[in-house]
Amino acid sequence: MPRLLAGLDVMARLDRAAHLSVHGDLPRYGLEDLVQLAEGIDLRGRGGAGFPFARKLRAVARSARSGDGRCAVVVNASEGEPSCLKDTAVLLHVPHLVLDGALLSAGALGAEEVVIGVTRDDVEQSLREAVAERGPAGRRVRVSRLPERFVTGEGTSLINGIDGGPALPNGKKVRTSERGLSGMPTLLSNTETYAQIAVAARLGVEDYRSVGTEKEPGTVMLTVAGTTAVEVPLGTSLAYVLELCGTAPGQGVLIGGYHGRWLPPASARVAALSRESLTSYDGVLGAGAVLPLPEDTCPAGEVARVARWMAGESAGQCGPCARGLPSLADAVDALVAGGGGAALDAVQARMRGVRRRGACSHPDGTAGFVASALAVFPDEFRDHALGSGCGRRVLGALPLPEDESPERLVVDWTLCKGHGLCVDLLPDVVRLDDDGFPALAVMEVPARLRPKALRAVRRCPALALRIQE
Template sequence: MGAPRLLAGLDQAPRLDRVAHLTTHGQLPRYRPDELVDLAENIDLRGRGGAGFPFARKLRAVMRASEGRDTGTAVVVNASEGEPSCLKDKALLLHVPHLVLDGALLAAAAVGADDVVIGVTRPDVEQSLRAAVAERGPAGRQVRVQALPERFVTGESTSMVNGLNGGPTLPSGQKIRTSERGLGGMPTLFSNTETYAQLAVAARLGALDYRSVGLPSEPGTVMLTIAGSTVVEAPLGTSLAYVLELCGLDPGQGVLVGGYHGKWLDPGSARIADLSRGSLAAFDAVLGAGAVLPLPHDTCPAGEVAKVTRWMADETAGQCGPCFRGLPALADVVEDAVRGGGRSALETIEARMKVVRRRGACSHPDGTAAFVASALAAFPDEFRDHALGSGCGRRVVGALPLPKDETPEERLLVDWTLCRGHGLCVDILPDVVRLDADGYPSQASMPVPAQLRQKAQRAVRRCPALALRIQD
């Protein structure tokens, strides 16, 4: 979308090695610490991992925290994307890894850090980065690549730092700023992949040329993941509808902006919104990690939201009540409403959201509750119709992407030679078993979701005719 910056050179090669990178971008200029802070401030560089915190303030905070201390400083690159709707950082790390390394090493020089540590969760990303570090020869010895568990909460700053320090990759639950105490207890500059890549581009262009693209108030480009599959680089201020059109899409029933902790825009709002903080703020939305998910007309909004809510509940860190108990309970009641749980189910959703808000050890409970609240506001008729039993008649096509379940599927099998139609199985497992007109199970083999396995085992034990069994 216009001349590429972060993705420059990829029309010539699928991955820029060190030589191709230097041919495309040139040598990295040197900056004094104050010059780099001024550059980041001049272009209003902000974190591209979700929070949008000003990068210049992060630099200053680490510099201040290191004054008078002999512990040294560190730089951490958050190269994890635990949300399946986001691919932009993976694209950078797989195709232009040296741009990310340039930005991280530039920042390390500014804050006086001896170490740059990159936390990764994907084997292909780890391999690409290790190859890039090796291509730099002795200059790459300052960089360490460390694999961490692939989970939604891995990218939270205290969670990643804990993992890099050798502990569990879980949020600390304490209000600890990594700029004061991070890697090895040192003041640590923590930011995500795209942020460092943008810094490397800005360092080469200078503030004036960097600001030639985008908006005066929000210069530069932004990386986006469209519909969970297409990665684009667009100038800030570009029309959201135009980006979707170039990707062969339209707003459909609505557009989720900012990923699974984001906000739903109705089709009308999506057609007039621009890709900028100012424009999206008018709709109480943010770009977050750059995920843009249009919901096509042929899928069930309530069913899509229920599946994501369950996945978010399963991604709990398990450290606090709102996350460990509150989110699974919220997922239960959302699924209950989608299955026809009545008005009481819709009312219970509101109650469950109140229980988890502003009480978690990290932002995961708040973000998940906000996702559900936004969906209820965007699709009130869909949720009401489902709760009251009529539903929408559409299947769930997976427009909101989730990881593939690697768990072997279990099925509930019926032995017709033994079944006598007692019907206890449908009383215990109404979400799995359906009866035909004669009162017998309508299928001989039925998939059992993982969360219903215990109920399926109970149905097997309770069957008077011993006609049921579970098979992997």
């Protein structure tokens, strides 16, 4: 039974009244009680780093006491990762859980202000509506609009943007718990983390721990194939989640987004969705993105596309980002184009050149993504380097924002039998006529729905569908 997504089987969005009907009133917690709750459920940040929430609370409280007592709470709702939409789903459909968690934390810390940093129009509108539904209590909450970029989600970048500066990392090794919003000690965590603490505050430690694993209790939000947001208990089989979402490990699964790691098919079939299990396969849960790579796309080409995009998303403020990442993308492109054995050596050299040298984690994360791909797809990259390649097109199974020039789903009327499986998978694309056949022979497919379109093509019993660029 879902926790964060409870009630969405009845309505698409929980307003304030529906939220209270589903979840009940939010208890008050003092600082020490909230810290003990977070420790009791071992709540860790759900944005990538997995830092213990209780330690953040203590650090902010300690910094505030050593200063003038002032502090702030900030929700990182930027989600600039193009393969992720789990936080977006929470903010669009159950925004009051996030507000609950943020206001609960602010009350425990004595924080004067809660700020939510967002990058999307629809998310901003949903939050502003939720804040208005709170009446006077919502006056403590401010929604701040920021640029929609990958690096916006970095902690100092988000704080800089909210404070009116450029939304770029400052490169300084200063924790936001010591100096964050307007120079105040700041509790900064992502959307899902605040929603989880709001659920835990109502359930208590024992009931919260009734799902998940002994070491990692509770549920986790995931984005599968860049299109489907799901909530599952921690420790759930990765293979089961993929099957539930109508897909399979394929050639491998990228876990954790574009700063994540690849799992080969054999590992993906036995791994569980927990930090402990994924670590044993050299994987990370990261931002909760689960991206299976279909059999009919080129792994090397997919990795090259993402490496190029990541190079363009850098802050451009330090050498490893401004020069190193574009050089790494060039080296990957040269390898994929058949640059010979020297091309593989060049990729390795470029990765060594950016690691542990950046002002933020972006160079390390991008290099780690490429290194993991080389380890999981060694034959693919070797064949490309030697000029033979794999003969497959790059279908864009790893979603990128620039893919908004849509491909088309084409129906072959000589084969179509009206089974209707395509509309089950693509209700936003396919419409049926009165006879149960697709109403159009050619339909545009937005980039975000490409993985589902590929599944529709593979599942058509009559082989009547194809993707046309």
